[in-house]
Amino acid sequence: xxxxxxxxxxxxxxxxxxxxxxxxxxxxxxxxxxxxxxxxxxxxxxxxxxxxxxxxxxxxxxxxxxxxxxxxxxxxxxxxxxxxxxxxxxxxxxxxxxxxxxxxxxxxxxxxxxxxxxxxxxxxxxxxxxxxxxxxxxxxxxxxxxxxxxxxxxxxxxxxxxxxxxxxxxxxxxxxxxxxxxxxxxxxxxxxxxxxxxxxxxxxxxxxxxxxxxxxxxxxxxxxxxxxxxxxxxxxxxxxxxxxxxxxxxxxxxxxxxxxxxxxxxxxxxxxxxxxxxxxxxxxxxxxxxxxxxxxxxxxxxxxxxxxxxxxxxxxxxxxxxxxxxxxxxxxxxxxxxxxxxxxxxxxxxxxxxxxxxxxxxxxxxxxxxxxxxxxxxxxxxxxxxxxxxxxxxxxxxxxxxxxxxxxxxxxxxxxxxxxxxxxxxxxxxxxxxxxxxxxxxxxxxxxxxxxxxxxxxxxxxxxxxxxxxxxxxxxxxxxxxxxxxxxxxxxxxxxxxxxxxxxxxxxxxxx
Numbered sequence: 001x002x003x004x005x006x007x008x009x010x011x012x013x014x015x016x017x018x019x020x021x022x023x024x025x026x027x028x029x030x031x032x033x034x035x036x037x038x039x040x041x042x043x044x045x046x047x048x049x050x051x052x053x054x055x056x057x058x059x060x061x062x063x064x065x066x067x068x069x070x071x072x073x074x075x076x077x078x079x080x081x082x083x084x085x086x087x088x089x090x091x092x093x094x095x096x097x098x099x100x101x102x103x104x105x106x107x108x109x110x111x112x113x114x115x116x117x118x119x120x121x122x123x124x125x126x127x128x129x130x131x132x133x134x135x136x137x138x139x140x141x142x143x144x145x146x147x148x149x150x151x152x153x154x155x156x157x158x159x160x161x162x163x164x165x166x167x168x169x170x171x172x173x174x175x176x177x178x179x180x181x182x183x184x185x186x187x188x189x190x191x192x193x194x195x196x197x198x199x200x201x202x203x204x205x206x207x208x209x210x211x212x213x214x215x216x217x218x219x220x221x222x223x224x225x226x227x228x229x230x231x232x233x234x235x236x237x238x239x240x241x242x243x244x245x246x247x248x249x250x251x252x253x254x255x256x257x258x259x260x261x262x263x264x265x266x267x268x269x270x271x272x273x274x275x276x277x278x279x280x281x282x283x284x285x286x287x288x289x290x291x292x293x294x295x296x297x298x299x300x301x302x303x304x305x306x307x308x309x310x311x312x313x314x315x316x317x318x319x320x321x322x323x324x325x326x327x328x329x330x331x332x333x334x335x336x337x338x339x340x341x342x343x344x345x346x347x348x349x350x351x352x353x354x355x356x357x358x359x360x361x362x363x364x365x366x367x368x369x370x371x372x373x374x375x376x377x378x379x380x381x382x383x384x385x386x387x388x389x390x391x392x393x394x395x396x397x398x399x400x401x402x403x404x405x406x407x408x409x410x411x412x413x414x415x416x417x418x419x420x421x422x423x424x425x426x427x428x429x430x431x432x433x434x435x436x437x438x439x440x441x442x443x444x445x446x447x448x449x450x451x452x453x454x455x456x457x458x459x460x461x462x463x464x465x466x467x468x469x470x471x472x473x474x475x476x477x478x479x480x481x482x483x484x485x486x487x488x489x490x491x492x493x494x495x496x497x498x499x500x501x502x503x504x505x506x507x508x509x510x511x512x
Contacts, residue, residue, distance in 0.1 A: 012144025083145030117298035351464025
């Protein structure tokens with residue numbers, strides 16, 4: 001049975017809707033595409049608010065989208081707001097007005113969630129994507145408010161960094177300066193290079209990037225005019241630079257005539273093109289791939305995957321774990337201790353499923369917390385809990401929401417040996433569900449740290465079972481675990497308070 005699905009992207013400078021047909025046998029097929037220009041970011045990035053005039057305009061656009069959906073008899077939809085709505089002070093009011101005036105439920109994506117969906121849209125292109133990231137690649141996702149650069153090494157996502165290089169932000173900075181057109185490109189380059197300088201030093205010294213994968217609204221249009229149809233999504237770096245040289249001497253009007261885009265959009269073309277050019281220079285990449293995808297494609301792909309209309313050969317959860325591993329490595333966390341802590345935490349999690357009621361997603365958050373727990377020791381040995389919290393909250397983990405990052409960081413912070421006050425969780429502004437998750441993961445991680453205290457000791461297995469109102473944890477080890485037993489019981493009170501089970505540690509001597 002086939003289903004019609006609508007994916008709506010309420011972006012910073014454009015609203016987009018794509019209608020897809022989905023079926024278990026036929027997969028996913030785009031059947032219509034609607035785009036409407038709106039400079040929503042002009043309000044948000046200048047004043048922090050969306051004006052009444054813009055509110056009327058965006059609701060009119062969304063009403064038009066609803067009419068199209070009704071014409072097609074769309075059964076399901078997903079609608080998301082990105083940076084312009086996300087950074088609006090009155091975002092709750094905006095979402096309420098949209099619901100009342102259009103009937104649409106708009107959800108706000110965190111930056112990492114948005115980029116993960118756009119990343120999924122690229123990954124949906126299959127074999128070519130897998131081949132390029134195996135060679136070493138960077139996905140450059142250019143938006144109105146920022147640009148996300150995600151680095152791949154041997155097919156693995158190693159890190160994803162958000163740069164304050166949105167094309168609307170860049171254009172707005174220059175509008176205030178009112179530069180002569182002859183200096184326009186130079187000023188844009190200066191803004192970009194200032195941001196890329198630190199990025200290159202921190203992230204590019206040990207990565208070979210052979211391919212740049214571009215997610216962008218305008219470069220793909222430019223490429224279509226330049227390349228034969230059979231090569232319209234792949235271009236050598238030098239050929240791109242030749243095209244850019246022609247673009248840099250054109251006014252927005254001339255650029256719109258030359259490249260076949262609207263004049264009102266042409267002022268955003270040069271910032272986008274220069275971001276790509278300077279990232280090419282920073283990485284020494286040889287080729288550009290322009291897959292021509294957007295957030296709407298990622299929304300549809302994610303929906304189809306979740307509802308089993310399609311199956312993915314790419315392991316996205318592995319990418320999330322790989323990103324956390326890279327963060328831990330950057331801050332010199334012990335791989336041995338990290339592995340043992342993760343093993344202990346996951347065994348406790350699995351052994352207490354009946355009492356914690358958490359699922360696969362929460363298990364992933366626990367894994368990430370165990371992996372990154374000690375990153376703060378790189379900054380300070382005297383207060384690693386606070387430092388770890390700050391590092392995790394300040395790190396982009398693509399595919400993990402801002403609230404999930406809070407849960408991870410809070411569990412890590414409170415896993416250190418101090419008295420936990422539940423007011424700590426209240427201060428983090430959790431919703432009720434997130435609050436419960438943070439408390440439960442903290443109790444599990446805190447207990448697991450009592451088993452992972454020394455690089456000189458190891459254990460071969462951990463087994464957790466609930467028996468007669470107690471959680472019995474059995475550890476097989478050939479080392480003396482007397483210290484661990486003492487530290488373990490120091491952490492048991494929190495676990496018992498949260499779950500109503502008293503943890504008991506038993507050590508089985510492997511030497512026998």
